[in-house]
Amino acid sequence: MLFTELNFWVFFAVVAALYIMLPHRGQNRMLLVASYVFYGAWDWRFLSLILLSTVVDYLVGLAMAREPRDQRRRHLLGISLAVNLGMLGIFKYLGFFVDSFINLSNSLGIPADPVVLGIVLPVGISFYTFQTLSYTIDIYRRDLEPTRDFLDFALFVAFFPQLVAGPIERASNLLPNISMPRQLSWEALARGSVLCLVGLIKKIVIADGVAPSVDAVYASAAPSGADIAVATWLFAIQIYCDFSGYTDIARGVAKMLGFGLMRNFAQPYFAADPQEFWRRWHISLSTWLRDYLYISLGGNRGGRWATYRNLMATMTLGGIWHGAAWNFVLWGIYQGGLLAVHRALAGRHQRVGEGDRRSLTGWVLRIGAILLFFQVVCYGWLLFRATSFGQIVDFTGRLLTPEAGYLDLSLPPPPVAALLGMLWLLFWDVLVEHSGNVRFYRGWPVVLRAGLYAGMIYLLAFGATTQTAAFIYFQF
Amino acid sequence: MTAPDPSRPDRPGSLRQFLGVLGLTLVFLVVLDVMVAGLLGLAQSRGVAGSLVRYFEYGRSVPGKLEAWQAAPEAQGNLFDVGWIEAQLNDSLTGPDAPGGVVRSYGMSFVDNILRQAVAADPALAVDRHAGPGAPPNYTYAVFLDDHLHRQAGDVAVLGILSSSVPSLAALSNRTWVFEQPAPYTYPVFTPAQDGGLSRIDPLITSPAQERALAQDPAAEAAWTAQLAQEDAFYGAPTFGATALDVSPFARLVRRALAKSHVSDRKTAVLAGGFPYAQVLSRMVTGFAEQAQTEGVYPVVFLIQTRDPNDPDLLAVLGPVLQEHGIPYLATAEHVDPRDPTAFVGDGHYTHDNDRLFAEAFLRLMATRSAAQ
Numbered sequence: 001m002l003f004t005e006l007n008f009w010v011f012f013a014v015v016a017a018l019y020i021m022l023p024h025r026g027q028n029r030m031l032l033v034a035s036y037v038f039y040g041a042w043d044w045r046f047l048s049l050i051l052l053s054t055v056v057d058y059l060v061g062l063a064m065a066r067e068p069r070d071q072r073r074r075h076l077l078g079i080s081l082a083v084n085l086g087m088l089g090i091f092k093y094l095g096f097f098v099d100s101f102i103n104l105s106n107s108l109g110i111p112a113d114p115v116v117l118g119i120v121l122p123v124g125i126s127f128y129t130f131q132t133l134s135y136t137i138d139i140y141r142r143d144l145e146p147t148r149d150f151l152d153f154a155l156f157v158a159f160f161p162q163l164v165a166g167p168i169e170r171a172s173n174l175l176p177n178i179s180m181p182r183q184l185s186w187e188a189l190a191r192g193s194v195l196c197l198v199g200l201i202k203k204i205v206i207a208d209g210v211a212p213s214v215d216a217v218y219a220s221a222a223p224s225g226a227d228i229a230v231a232t233w234l235f236a237i238q239i240y241c242d243f244s245g246y247t248d249i250a251r252g253v254a255k256m257l258g259f260g261l262m263r264n265f266a267q268p269y270f271a272a273d274p275q276e277f278w279r280r281w282h283i284s285l286s287t288w289l290r291d292y293l294y295i296s297l298g299g300n301r302g303g304r305w306a307t308y309r310n311l312m313a314t315m316t317l318g319g320i321w322h323g324a325a326w327n328f329v330l331w332g333i334y335q336g337g338l339l340a341v342h343r344a345l346a347g348r349h350q351r352v353g354e355g356d357r358r359s360l361t362g363w364v365l366r367i368g369a370i371l372l373f374f375q376v377v378c379y380g381w382l383l384f385r386a387t388s389f390g391q392i393v394d395f396t397g398r399l400l401t402p403e404a405g406y407l408d409l410s411l412p413p414p415p416v417a418a419l420l421g422m423l424w425l426l427f428w429d430v431l432v433e434h435s436g437n438v439r440f441y442r443g444w445p446v447v448l449r450a451g452l453y454a455g456m457i458y459l460l461a462f463g464a465t466t467q468t469a470a471f472i473y474f475q476f
Numbered sequence: 477m478t479a480p481d482p483s484r485p486d487r488p489g490s491l492r493q494f495l496g497v498l499g500l501t502l503v504f505l506v507v508l509d510v511m512v513a514g515l516l517g518l519a520q521s522r523g524v525a526g527s528l529v530r531y532f533e534y535g536r537s538v539p540g541k542l543e544a545w546q547a548a549p550e551a552q553g554n555l556f557d558v559g560w561i562e563a564q565l566n567d568s569l570t571g572p573d574a575p576g577g578v579v580r581s582y583g584m585s586f587v588d589n590i591l592r593q594a595v596a597a598d599p600a601l602a603v604d605r606h607a608g609p610g611a612p613p614n615y616t617y618a619v620f621l622d623d624h625l626h627r628q629a630g631d632v633a634v635l636g637i638l639s640s641s642v643p644s645l646a647a648l649s650n651r652t653w654v655f656e657q658p659a660p661y662t663y664p665v666f667t668p669a670q671d672g673g674l675s676r677i678d679p680l681i682t683s684p685a686q687e688r689a690l691a692q693d694p695a696a697e698a699a700w701t702a703q704l705a706q707e708d709a710f711y712g713a714p715t716f717g718a719t720a721l722d723v724s725p726f727a728r729l730v731r732r733a734l735a736k737s738h739v740s741d742r743k744t745a746v747l748a749g750g751f752p753y754a755q756v757l758s759r760m761v762t763g764f765a766e767q768a769q770t771e772g773v774y775p776v777v778f779l780i781q782t783r784d785p786n787d788p789d790l791l792a793v794l795g796p797v798l799q800e801h802g803i804p805y806l807a808t809a810e811h812v813d814p815r816d817p818t819a820f821v822g823d824g825h826y827t828h829d830n831d832r833l834f835a836e837a838f839l840r841l842m843a844t845r846s847a848a849q
Binding site: 005006186187189190215216219220221412416446447449450451453454455457458461462464465 | 490491493494496497500501502503504505507508509512528531534535726729730732733734736737815816817818822
């Protein structure tokens with residue numbers, strides 16, 4: 001049941017109708033059932049994993065709150081970590097490590113037969129395990145009081161709008177939203193609807209529109225340098241629109257039900273350096289990694305080299321979080337390296353584009369830095385999108401060595417709707433960035449706002465004829 | 477590393493405000509739609525039928541498209557009269573004097589392309605092609621069965637099976653599942669019979685003349701619609717209903733999206749067990765080979781795997797049956813990886829080079845047959 005499918009909106013209409021009729025407790029119970037139905041529509045067998053994670057972390061949370069001894073609290077946290085990371089390890093990484101071991105063994109001349117494990121990756125497992133882990137870690141750190149209401153906690157783990165691809169919510173934000181009565185308002189309905197509309201345009205019109213162009217080049221044996229460059233730029237747009245589109249719809253749906261989910265993207269391609277990029281990209285993951293991994297490793301408290309090591313370790317694990325494949329590991333190392341190099345240089349030089357942005361020179365420098373850093377980000381996307389290590393080496397070589405036919409462009413062009421969608425996205429993100437307000441349009445006259453909405457609805461219909469695909473981040 | 481959400485807490489707002497913006501948005505939507513309709517009308521009246529105009533036209537309802545094709549028989553891309561089985565049989569060659577017999581093909585453009593390359597390589601080859609656009613196996617099998625009077629001992633019969641058309645074993649006409657180009661030609665649905673063979677449900681409409689006459693015969697039209705609703709897994713309101721909305725470009729865009737989703741859902745349902753396609757295909761190829769051998773005709777099955785990875789893997793489904801019964805076959809997937817996008821041209825057909833490769837494989841099969849004789 002994808003957000004882009006009609007059956008999801010029928011499902012949501014039924015949920016919303018029941019929601020309006022029920023009192024607060026009833027709303028929560030119904031949302032829990034709806035969340036399990038939503039997840040079960042993919043594969044009901046994996047509901048058992050969500051239930052296991054829910055029961056273990058609920059009990060661990062209560063036990064930790066009663067336990068004054070630090071050593072016992074550590075053991076209890078260990079149980080939560082073992083169960084959640086164990087589930088991730090088995091379902092997400094076991095096959096990868098076994099395959100890698102066999103490949104290594106064979107390459108060393110020690111024959112090893114391939115093992116077919118046939119493990120299916122449960123959708124959204126990386127998201128809900130990280131969410132529920134943040135709950136037990138916060139209780140362990142005494143930053144949070146556990147909830148006594150099991151069903152509220154179960155809804156925190158399984159809340160359907162953000163269950164399969166985030167944002168990875170913190171208990172301190174979502175649990176009070178669940179346990180306290182929520183106010184439904186026409187304003188929230190309007191805001192939620194606009195968020196859903198924005199998300200649908202990003203996903204259906206842009207991400208799904210450019211996907212065939214990207215896929216064609218990344219499946220091609222010998223693309224030109226220009227093909228690789230353009231396809232990678234398009235992939236940067238695709239993955240941003242795919243993932244932030246999902247988040248927008250999740251936030252919009254939750255908003256209509258009276259929930260406020262955190263913002264996950266803040267115009268990431270307007271970043272001029274890696275640190276700024278990670279403040280803007282997948283914010284719920286980057287803050288999770290910062291709070292529960294980077295700081296736990298010592299953060300920047302151990303001197304310069306320890307800081308670099310911690311950055312590398314955090315981002316490498318962040319890369320592995322995305323998937324069990326060497327290109328994600330490489331992507332994580334690349335991002336860690338960028339952050340470490342940036343940190344090393346930032347101490348000596350003023351950050352690029354940090355000067356007076358009001359002056360023309362300041363603007364030109366800032367835009368130049370953004371465009372330049374976008375190329376750096378895009379190379380990271382090449383590592384991320386590549387289908388094999390061999391392709392990374394091949395495509396990098398083709399990009400760096402102009403030969404005859406280097407500028408020949410043979411990739412299928414994106415449809416007109418996707419190009420219009422990209423123009424709209426640029427307009428939208430520039431206005432959000434410029435105004436510093438995600439709801440910049442609320443200050444516009446009603447007539448202008450209605451015209452904007454009508455144009456966006458027409459754009460969505462214009463681009464809705466492309467083949468829809470599952471959200472990229474569902475596989476993580 | 478957080479980026480705070482600058483949005484402020486919700487103001488209560490009012491129903492009046494909400495409805496005001498909603499109403500005005502709908503008004504603007506209508507105005508925009510009228511403007512787009514005007515621009516499209518202007519382009520068409522000046523004879524400009526660019527890709528953007530066609531983009532909007534694709535979303536017309538199926539009855540709307542068929543009506544437009546009837547009104548303008550000379551229009552570019554008009555598929556009203558193509559593929560009808562009756563016409564295919566009338567056009568069939570009757571026993572030309574060819575030394576190795578006639579290669580009689582029952583397929584679609586993919587099969588035609590391969591055979592054209594075969595003729596280019598061996599001009600002595602006499603080929604009699606029968607094809608419908610994107611024809612499903614129930615069409616190719618039905619034309620093979622109905623063409624028996626024209627075949628002669630010593631001929632070669634080629635049965636084409638296209639992976640992307642396999643779900644349409646549960647359809648009576650392309651009109652129900654090829655929304656953008658709904659060629660109205662019809663064919664039977666075959667289902668497994670108790671005796672191990674296949675039962676055949678023939679469509680009520682079998683010729684373009686009958687199709688045209690429906691407009692004057694409401695009872696016949698109702699019976700035909702009822703048969704489609706009953707026997708065709710793809711027939712549905714998103715593609716056939718609310719024809720009055722064809723006047724709105726916006727509604728056409730929405731219909732196109734809904735129709736794609738509708739057809740895709742039905743395909744998924746058919747392949748997920750809604751129709752015993754593997755069993756039907758197996759019985760078709762064995763029935764085809766038995767019938768051909770009875771007539772003294774050499775049977776060859778073409779398994780054409782197209783680029784959509786969601787298509788059934790024809791070699792996996794039919795390879796064991798073909799091998800077990802010793803039925804000669806040509807599987808494109810044995811020669812070219814269908815996951816390689818460079819194997820295809822933009823419209824989804826194989827490149828000429830690949831067609832040549834398949835043709836060479838077909839000619840090798842023919843040589844094996846000659847040697848055996």
